[in-house]
Amino acid sequence: MAKSILAVDDSGSLRQMVVFSLRAAGYQVTEAVDGQDGLDKAKTQTFDLVLTDQNMPRMDGLTLIRSLRAIPSYQRVPILMLTTESSDDMKAKGRAAGANGWLVKPFDPQRLTEVVKKVLG
Amino acid sequence: MTIDMSQFFQVFFDETEELLAEMEKLLLAVDVSAPDNEDLNAIFRAAHSIKGGASTFGLNDLTDVTHVLENLLDRIRKGEMALTGEHVDAFLVAKDILKMQLDGHRLHTPVDQEAVADARMMLQSLSQDAVSIAPPPPPEVIHYSQEDAEAKFANVKRCFRIELPQVGERDAKALAAELGLLGRLSIAVLADKRQVFTLATDETADDIIAICSFILDPDDLKVTEEALSASAATKPSAQTEEDLGYGFFEPIEDLRAFIAQDAPSAPEATKQTASPVEAAPEVTAAEKKNLGRRESDRAPASSQESSSIRVGIEKVDQLINLVGELVITQAMIEQRTDSLDPMQHERLLNSVSQLTRNTRDLQEAVMSIRMMPMDYVFSRFPRMVRDLASKLGKKVEFVTHGAATELDKGLIERIVDPLTHLVRNSIDHGIETPSVRTAAGKGETGRLSLSAGHQGGNIVIEVSDDGGGLNRERILAKAKQNGLPINDNMTDADVWQLIFAPGFSTAETVTDVSGRGVGMDVVKRNITAMGGVVDIRSGKGFGTTISISLPLTLAILDGMSIKVGEEVYILPLGYVIESLQPDPIDVKEISGQGRVVKVRGEYLPLIPLYQMFDIVPTFTNPSEGIVVILESDGRKAALFVDDLVGQQQVVVKNLESNYRKVAGISGATILGDGGVSLIIDVAALLRSSRQLSDESIFSS
Numbered sequence: 001m002a003k004s005i006l007a008v009d010d011s012g013s014l015r016q017m018v019v020f021s022l023r024a025a026g027y028q029v030t031e032a033v034d035g036q037d038g039l040d041k042a043k044t045q046t047f048d049l050v051l052t053d054q055n056m057p058r059m060d061g062l063t064l065i066r067s068l069r070a071i072p073s074y075q076r077v078p079i080l081m082l083t084t085e086s087s088d089d090m091k092a093k094g095r096a097a098g099a100n101g102w103l104v105k106p107f108d109p110q111r112l113t114e115v116v117k118k119v120l121g
Numbered sequence: 122m123t124i125d126m127s128q129f130f131q132v133f134f135d136e137t138e139e140l141l142a143e144m145e146k147l148l149l150a151v152d153v154s155a156p157d158n159e160d161l162n163a164i165f166r167a168a169h170s171i172k173g174g175a176s177t178f179g180l181n182d183l184t185d186v187t188h189v190l191e192n193l194l195d196r197i198r199k200g201e202m203a204l205t206g207e208h209v210d211a212f213l214v215a216k217d218i219l220k221m222q223l224d225g226h227r228l229h230t231p232v233d234q235e236a237v238a239d240a241r242m243m244l245q246s247l248s249q250d251a252v253s254i255a256p257p258p259p260p261e262v263i264h265y266s267q268e269d270a271e272a273k274f275a276n277v278k279r280c281f282r283i284e285l286p287q288v289g290e291r292d293a294k295a296l297a298a299e300l301g302l303l304g305r306l307s308i309a310v311l312a313d314k315r316q317v318f319t320l321a322t323d324e325t326a327d328d329i330i331a332i333c334s335f336i337l338d339p340d341d342l343k344v345t346e347e348a349l350s351a352s353a354a355t356k357p358s359a360q361t362e363e364d365l366g367y368g369f370f371e372p373i374e375d376l377r378a379f380i381a382q383d384a385p386s387a388p389e390a391t392k393q394t395a396s397p398v399e400a401a402p403e404v405t406a407a408e409k410k411n412l413g414r415r416e417s418d419r420a421p422a423s424s425q426e427s428s429s430i431r432v433g434i435e436k437v438d439q440l441i442n443l444v445g446e447l448v449i450t451q452a453m454i455e456q457r458t459d460s461l462d463p464m465q466h467e468r469l470l471n472s473v474s475q476l477t478r479n480t481r482d483l484q485e486a487v488m489s490i491r492m493m494p495m496d497y498v499f500s501r502f503p504r505m506v507r508d509l510a511s512k513l514g515k516k517v518e519f520v521t522h523g524a525a526t527e528l529d530k531g532l533i534e535r536i537v538d539p540l541t542h543l544v545r546n547s548i549d550h551g552i553e554t555p556s557v558r559t560a561a562g563k564g565e566t567g568r569l570s571l572s573a574g575h576q577g578g579n580i581v582i583e584v585s586d587d588g589g590g591l592n593r594e595r596i597l598a599k600a601k602q603n604g605l606p607i608n609d610n611m612t613d614a615d616v617w618q619l620i621f622a623p624g625f626s627t628a629e630t631v632t633d634v635s636g637r638g639v640g641m642d643v644v645k646r647n648i649t650a651m652g653g654v655v656d657i658r659s660g661k662g663f664g665t666t667i668s669i670s671l672p673l674t675l676a677i678l679d680g681m682s683i684k685v686g687e688e689v690y691i692l693p694l695g696y697v698i699e700s701l702q703p704d705p706i707d708v709k710e711i712s713g714q715g716r717v718v719k720v721r722g723e724y725l726p727l728i729p730l731y732q733m734f735d736i737v738p739t740f741t742n743p744s745e746g747i748v749v750i751l752e753s754d755g756r757k758a759a760l761f762v763d764d765l766v767g768q769q770q771v772v773v774k775n776l777e778s779n780y781r782k783v784a785g786i787s788g789a790t791i792l793g794d795g796g797v798s799l800i801i802d803v804a805a806l807l808r809s810s811r812q813l814s815d816e817s818i819f820s821s
Binding site (some may be wrong): 007010011013014015016018020048055056057076077078079080084091094095099101102103104105106107108111115118121 | 129132133163166167169172173174176177302366367368369370371373376377379380486553562
């Protein structure tokens, strides 16, 4: 069965690109438009990987990560942050919230697929 | 895997356009003295999202501007700087610049690079003005992507030489941006100014040509493979993840082991241990490939998880047209079954009446697809009002009502220009300067309101200001000067109508805002062409309200069918006031001018339809037939016809596109019995009857 990925970003074009490249690589991708939407969708099924933006309306990425980690089934699900801020401060915050890694925006589709493959195989 | 990024451009363009509009809306609403934190965050997010998208898609000019914009916004939202009116102005300018750049990419419209540089400098100087120790960060994004390319393509195997034909700078740049995604790119210029790209990449020549063909004719292109240059070959291969733009907080092996512990979510966990079934991964890989294809086939349909879809307007119009045909067919069935015996054919007749109901519902539902909220028009005014008011040194509060009122898309697009003109007029000529207002005992700030609402079968749009009002004396004086027919006993309403005369402007000076000749006559003409009516109410010192009444849609018309001889014509019901059979003594002949008919003490020109269309009528004496009193533009006339047939909704078919323009006819429709009936252009009919001047009627 194809691995499932939850992609959370408030930018439709970015989501579309993520979805397109990951689907082309054989993953099942579900989109969410912000942290809250992401959390709601994460509760309906357990994804194999969560990719989330940081800066979003309603609920930001860090809050989403913390909320996901509070759910038992998400304690071992890899979560990667897609962020424009690659500062050490942001990385530390991400790590503290429970993220497993980060990917700096902008990225191109190939690299995204490469990173996801590294994690999910 | 090569992904053509251009397929995502459209979504990015649409999204950016929406974000820019949203940003402008928020900026216009923001209270400079006490900005709402959530608003500031939303503005920041908009800039942030645009920047993210622009850099992903390699639109560096947009990235540059949003970068400085975002920095400044970030500091304001974090409270490091106080928001000032200057900031808001600068942000609005930046928004315009971004829009211009966006259009440059999307529509290939010219981009004023000087304005871009100015805006950037302004934003930068504003960030530097601030009391802050943090130096403005370097433009990391552009920097980053170059380093990134270096790092990512360090281990590429092949090198291509791509000779370009003579191309414009824009094309060359776009091409460089596209190819830059494939590998390391260097550019050289030949003696004849043609550019030669050298690309170190893993892709094939075919891929390169495929990408180039989006911008250039591939036949003009010369792609040759070269030996990988020494520098490319010796690039250090041991790049850390950090440089690649991603990373993990623990070694990847640990991470994968960490996931693997949770078996349910990782069915392939067995792969971690030495795998006894070597074939298994291959099977899954093949499966994945298959799946991948299926998934990507589905992707365009399902990737837009939104509650609306974009459909070409021509598809909608075709649908409306087809439903129109259906309505006609249904009317035919209804008419044919009318004569059947209700007892014998009860079930058929029941079905027909159900069909009638369903058809009406369907028609209504389909028509509503074309409906758009007035907000589409209203939303462009706050900015314009703000800019105009500050240019003219006036204070204007702008309010809108009924922005959710819906109007046909065709009409909504055509109402923009007239409304813009009216709003400009209100600010320029209507609302007074603060000093004048204070002297008149009014508040310094003028009020301009735009409203929309339904009134009967029409939508009424009003532009209302609380300015000085129209000046009766000045309009009369100007009308006299222009040689318009006036008299001192004219009612105010008639006087106000004078401003619709061509070339009429009472503005004392021509400003660059209004008064340049394109005047109210154009407004009036545009609105009349839409089947609408303009009405003015004004009180001296209290302001002016201009009200536009439009039909809800152009495709369906409430009509009154009338008969002359054997012909049936349709009169748009909106023009019909009443119909009556005149007393013979009320019909009078005016020598050489035709006949008039006295209706409720008013003499109206009598227009015999049979003479206009040269038909043999049943009656030639008005007191035997029927006269229909019509009104348009404040002019009335009595149309003499044989008989009234009835009232019905008709689907308007354009005669011009199917046949040719016919004077006096505005369109055609198909009747229930399958016959064609022409729709009379009442406005034109009344205009042509104007040679009957008031004097000649009164002197009779």
